[in-house]
Amino acid sequence: MSKINKIISLIFIVIGAFTFLWSFRFPEATSAWPKFFSIILILLAVGLLVDSLKGTKRDESEEDLPSLSEFGMFAVIIGALIVYMLLLNIIGFTILSLLLLAGLLWYTGYRNVIKLGCISVGSTVLITVIFQFLLRVPIPQGVLSNLL
Amino acid sequence: MVDVWLGAFATVFTVPNILAILLGVLFGVFTGSLPGLSSTMALAILIPFTFTMDPATGLILLGAVYSASVYAGSLSAILLNTPGTPSAAATVLDGYPLTRQGLSAKAIGISAIASGIGGIISVIILSTVAPFLALQSLRFGAPEYFALAIFGLTIISSLAGKNPWKGLLAGGLGIVIATVGMDPIQGYPRYTFGRAELLEGFALIPVLIGLFSASQAFHLMISSKSSKSSGPDISNVTGNVLPRLKEIRKLLPNIARSSIIGTGIGIIPGVGTDPAAFIAYNEAKRWSKEKEKFGKGSLHGLAAPEASNNAVTGGSLIPLLTLGIPGNAVSAVFLGGLLIHGLRPGAELFTASGDIVYALFFSLFVANILVIIIGLSGARVFSKVLVVKPVVLGPIILLLSIVGSFAIGNNYYDIWVMLAFGVIGYMLRKYGFPLAPIVLALILGPKAEQSFSQSMLISQNDWTIFFTRPISVTFLVLAIITFITPFILDRRAKNS
Structure with a gap:
């Protein structure tokens, strides 16, 4: 599962980075919420990435990349x-x-x-x-x- | 109050509503008994059917499916040694040993009686507690609603499963997805990319159908092709279905205790049916004089989880109907069923739409009685239901998901949304991401943002507004406790 977790973390980081950068197009009053949660999403994805790099075994199944x-x-x-x-x-x-x-x-x-x-x-x-x-x-x- | 109940009685005892309860219980028994189909999926797929119905009939149908599907999870637990729904995991412990002793019919009978009584006790508690709690929501302003939404969002940490990072990430993804569309205060379009369809954001029902039904259909199709199994090995239903009166009398205190445990756990958002069943099982064992029989076919060990998991159904509706907080995936889908009829949880639901809510309560009472009747009379038919192969169900669920998504708004766009979320749901589920946090965040994220912005307007950007109002502070403290408790328990479990 570790390999796929790393890939998924990176996908989430890309999504978070995209929504964060795109939110600069919005007026300030309406961009605060998406900016805040985009950062949270990136931080959580980094958390999963670090956790996977450490090799922590938390997942129930050992399923890795799809066949x-x-x-x-x-x-x-x-x-x-x-x-x-x-x-x-x-x-x-x-x-x-x-x-x-x-x-x-x-x-x-x-x-x-x-x-x-x-x-x-x-x-x-x-x-x-x-x-x-x-x-x-x-x-x-x-x-x-x-x-x- | 008597008038309200008489009105509910009159509403429920009409031909369409009795038919809705009967069909709901049968559909719930069918979906709940088959491993691989969940209560959440059953409800998600049924919502479009309820769209054109009278709101009371629609909710009565959903309520009946909810109650019956939780009960029916025990059937495959007893006959196949595999829980039909996760809530029946504890039922396997004593249910299957009873089958091996040739007492499967009695096990099904006791499971039906315990489930029915559990459901009835929870409905009684629901109908007495919920109206009082709903009235309290009249005292809520924007800061209280913000604190409440934050409290609701922190439930994600309890729904996260084994890997908290994945649960939290799913919740974070849900909140970000919820920002698509016009912002709740100024109406500015965010992440719409010039598409008019995205202005309202993603409609909840196609998202729910995609995440819970289509993703399940993909899973059933792909897993049935990958596995070469020839079908389940089903034990025959043998013995007497009806337990002796003496046996039932002995079980009653245990059933009552388990039902109260289940209702209490159901009220706490984020805990759910499976822990409720295990806690009731442990309590039954602790109180029992025959502890050594547990795990070897104890009737008490079977009745406790069954009463408790069905009692969760009524309990989980309390925070949902009064405060709009769905404590688990099934109640999140149930909320979708309320919203498509324009019904919003809170005090108004109990005053302006009191007739519908009390009819729902009364119908749950009737549905649980039907669960007992059908459970006792249909025991020998259930083993036939279990031979239905998942390979057949996948494409049919997919087709129902397509037509169901279309039926809500009569447009193709909703089908595309459903399919997109079906793909997302399948991939996330495959790699251990729970789906309930996404739905919770989708529902509560916009509420939190709106009430936060309103609070900031009222207080002129003074953050202390959330800490100077007692209800708001209480919810924020509860939020902190709810958020950190699973982590503390996890650490404690690792240390021990």
């Missing part, structure tokens, strides 16, 4: 979600969600095709019925907007 396959899997899921979001307004919620559910279930290792189909169709239809017809949320239906 390449795990990172790749996370990237694929996020990529699928970005594509889903970009197409949501064009293709519509019901069709896209069905594809997303089936795709994610298959990708995460669910291989029973009949059950996979039932879960995808059942969940999507149920969610659509609850939100669109019972809770009256104007869900974007894209190509199905005239039908649903």
Whole structure:
């Protein structure tokens, strides 16, 4: 965990430094609070960094940098979600969600095709019925907007 | 007062609200019993459902889920030797040994009875203490609210977990994120980068759904692909569900004591359900004449944590409803449920919206009775629920998170916010950062800033205003105590 703690500390220091420097653009009365807490964030990140450099073992798990396959899997899921979001307004919620559910279930290792189909169709239809017809949320239906 | 309770009775006993309690308890039992799904996630994902409901029905639904999910954590603790929620960690100690002795049905029955009674006692305390405390908030001005917010923020040190640096960093990140948007006094846009969507800051509900639900969905999907396990090894539910009257009578003093312990701990922000369960377990052992049976299937050892962790639910609502201080992640999400209906904690909640609050109290009472009934009657069905594989749940939770975030404001921007916080939540959780401090800071940070600025305006920049008012000083002293206590305990534990 020590290596990842050091990396995370540095990320927090960068975030704190950015918010601190950016706050100079604000009028003085409104910049005091973000400046103060940006400094606190940097100090806490330095604290974690020093603690990690000392080699103090505080964490429950020993998890370190993500494995390449795990990172790749996370990237694929996020990529699928970005594509889903970009197409949501064009293709519509019901069709896209069905594809997303089936795709994610298959990708995460669910291989029973009949059950996979039932879960995808059942969940999507149920969610659509609850939100669109019972809770009256104007869900974007894209190509199905005239039908649903 | 009688009128208020009669009104609450009339509100709760309507078809939609009874249905809300029933569905809430069933959903709570489902999510609570599955290891990997938490009460916090269950509530976060349900908030969008409550958005278009009548405020009373929405809160009744959330309250029922809260009570039932804490109870249901015991089911997998008893049957699988794995707590369904962290609050059921102490239940494993005597729950699973009972299963190994072929008494799983009796264990589930006692767990349901103890949980239900624990919840009911805490609701009684909640409904008597909360209105009085809420009235006290009428005496608060800006300096008191600032001191109160600081007190609330210091709870972060208790929520920090094993590594205090990470908990504090998560809190610091939350406060910095909370500064995005117009500042509370002058309305000057900060960190908005010219984007109109950021002027109001990040909306609380998409952030909550992202941090607690989407991040959980990512975790379930990735971990289920990484692990090749064929599913849990579930013990069959055997024996009689209903304990004998003599057994219940013997357990009652222990259940009552544990319930009071749980409620008391629930009131203290930052402590939470899991320590409450362990403290009640230790007390039950200390008072017991059969100490040697603890850890080997003692009914007292099972009833104590179950009564205590459910009693925390009522206790934790006291600081939340009266002062707006969420003492743990679940109550922070519950606050989100209040805010989307325009309900603000404090005296006004009990006067202007008294009908809703008392209906919530009464519904919690009914929900806990339902927990007992469902716990006793559904014991044999629960083992079937536990076979649901996490791999199936991940994508469904993700889809619910997407549609739920959209439902609040009917815009795509909220989905992006939810996904961004889902990614942040997943990464932070993976590397041991607790998520509750972020939410606490997001809620209390703007309150602290606003009341600080107002106090400075009133006092013409005289800092002593915070130290010359008794309530303000009391909260600041409490803040110092709350902040340093976990560090002192940590040091003491290391030394011993």
